[in-house]
Amino acid sequence: MEEFEGQLIHNLGFPPTPDQAKAANALARFVYSLNSQVGLILKGYAGTGKTSLIGALVKTLDQNKMKSVLLAPTGRAAKVLAGHSGKDAMTIHKKIYFQARVKGKITYRLGKNLHKNTLFIVDEASMIASENGLEFSDSRDLLDDLFRFVYNGFNCKLLFIGDTAQLPPVGSSFSPALDKQYLEGAYGIPFGSIQLKTVVRQGEDSGILYNATKLRVQMLQQDFNLKLEANHTDAIAIDGYTLQDELETAISQEGEENVIVICRSNKRSNLFNQNIRHRILYKEEEVATGDLMMVLKNNYFWIDPTSKISFIANGDSIEILRIKRTEKLYGFNFADVTAQFVDYPDEPEFDCKIILDAIMSDKASLSWEQQNELFNAIEEDYMDIRDKRKRMAKVMKSPYFNALQVKFAYSVTCHKSQGGQWPIVFIDQGFLPPDGIDYEYMRWLYTAITRATEKVYFVNFNPEFIV
Numbered sequence: 001m002e003e004f005e006g007q008l009i010h011n012l013g014f015p016p017t018p019d020q021a022k023a024a025n026a027l028a029r030f031v032y033s034l035n036s037q038v039g040l041i042l043k044g045y046a047g048t049g050k051t052s053l054i055g056a057l058v059k060t061l062d063q064n065k066m067k068s069v070l071l072a073p074t075g076r077a078a079k080v081l082a083g084h085s086g087k088d089a090m091t092i093h094k095k096i097y098f099q100a101r102v103k104g105k106i107t108y109r110l111g112k113n114l115h116k117n118t119l120f121i122v123d124e125a126s127m128i129a130s131e132n133g134l135e136f137s138d139s140r141d142l143l144d145d146l147f148r149f150v151y152n153g154f155n156c157k158l159l160f161i162g163d164t165a166q167l168p169p170v171g172s173s174f175s176p177a178l179d180k181q182y183l184e185g186a187y188g189i190p191f192g193s194i195q196l197k198t199v200v201r202q203g204e205d206s207g208i209l210y211n212a213t214k215l216r217v218q219m220l221q222q223d224f225n226l227k228l229e230a231n232h233t234d235a236i237a238i239d240g241y242t243l244q245d246e247l248e249t250a251i252s253q254e255g256e257e258n259v260i261v262i263c264r265s266n267k268r269s270n271l272f273n274q275n276i277r278h279r280i281l282y283k284e285e286e287v288a289t290g291d292l293m294m295v296l297k298n299n300y301f302w303i304d305p306t307s308k309i310s311f312i313a314n315g316d317s318i319e320i321l322r323i324k325r326t327e328k329l330y331g332f333n334f335a336d337v338t339a340q341f342v343d344y345p346d347e348p349e350f351d352c353k354i355i356l357d358a359i360m361s362d363k364a365s366l367s368w369e370q371q372n373e374l375f376n377a378i379e380e381d382y383m384d385i386r387d388k389r390k391r392m393a394k395v396m397k398s399p400y401f402n403a404l405q406v407k408f409a410y411s412v413t414c415h416k417s418q419g420g421q422w423p424i425v426f427i428d429q430g431f432l433p434p435d436g437i438d439y440e441y442m443r444w445l446y447t448a449i450t451r452a453t454e455k456v457y458f459v460n461f462n463p464e465f466i467v
Helices: 002-012 018-031 050-063 075-085 092-096 142-151 180-187 207-220 240-254 266-280 368-382 388-396 439-449
Strands: 039-044 067-072 089-091 097-102 105-110 118-122 157-162 191-196 235-238 259-263 292-295 317-329 332-341 350-355 404-408 411-413 422-428 452-459
Touching: 002 018, 002 050, 018 039, 018 050, 018 157, 018 191, 039 050, 039 180, 050 067, 050 075, 050 118, 067 075, 067 092, 075 089, 089 092, 092 097, 092 142, 105 142, 142 157, 142 180, 180 191, 207 235, 207 439, 207 452, 235 240, 240 259, 240 266, 240 422, 240 452, 259 266, 266 404, 266 411, 332 368, 368 388, 422 439
Parallel strands: 039 157, 039 191, 067 089, 067 118, 118 157, 235 452, 259 411, 259 422, 350 404, 422 452
Antiparallel strands: 097 105, 292 317, 292 404, 317 332, 332 350
16 A cells, blocks of 8 residues: 555656645555445645646556546546546446337436446546436436446445535535535445645646635635736736637637637627637638537437447537538428537547527527427427327437537536636626625636636626736
8 A cells, every 4th residue: 555655646746745645645545445335535626736646546556457447527527537647538427327228218227337346536526416317317316326336336436536616516506426424425435535725836826726726715715805816927807809819819829629718608608609700710601610519418319329429418519520401490490410529539420410599599508498399390290190109209209309409619608618628718707796796606717717727818807806
């Protein structure tokens, strides 16, 4: 165990902070624990060296011929994790579920964990909710399914990694996967918990980390007097007049896939997406080749279920390669396209139908009323089938009903950006809470700032908030 701990610290590549040294000891004890019915939470704020520690841990496990599986809640988060660790990572959904056909219907079942003596490392765990499993599955509780999958394997255990200062899952006030008390109460498995708080030396001059750390400390102290430092080379405040020039420069230098605008609402994101496409990328069509899009809802129709991907997940990024045709049918607008995954470059391109009405909707995806309207319109084509169940089955297999719901991915809401990182991030101040800056706004801003790896722009922020 001592040798493993020494290797882990050596693999960091720099002298550890006291926090990292404590964490290395806890990780070594956890890895060598004879009890497999235990778990560990590693919490770390931005800039505390959490990423370096994960990379060193994975390397040390490999050097000792110990097995690990790397998981994350989204495709982009898995791609970031793989980049930091030098080892393949995949989404939780794609690891633990498999597709099955029951009575002619496609459903997703929890797979059997065939791994033995394996550490499951789950990054960006703040995003994991306890109720967002797959539609069409026996269970809709992702956290519960993850526990059942991992701990039903022989001598397998879970390591959750995340940042509690980030936004919790949609609809939740806390991150259950990073809450020791919640996990122990819900699953009866003892969990250790370690926290990294000290910002590593390399980050001390970073405006991104300075502002993120300041916000995090203020949140802890319930101090909501927002003062962002924008006099760093990597943290800059700009107004709407200079925004287009800065965006043009960033996109031309970094590429559009490496620049993101983060907003408070879908409505603001739609405006930014429209302006970026029209004024910077010179795309006037409703959708064009080369467009980057983000998937709004899990889709099980267009991808071969036996492939590595198996389905298209909410939050996946795709690039439109070709547009075959557009059409208006059933009161909605569609396009037949060929696309490729941005975060899975080795996956083959695929053909699909996308529904254009979702793109500029102010909602996160098509409303229930719109989906119901589409269902009823398609059902009209099958009214000659008298059996209602058979008629519904026909609608459920319609490529129009299964059209991919997407929005442009040049600007997204903060929840949609979570788990991802971009070299350059523009943050739109957006609407403020009626009573002024509060804890939730600061948490939103902290999450947005920490998406940036090289430079962050504060766009249209009230001058009172900038120093």
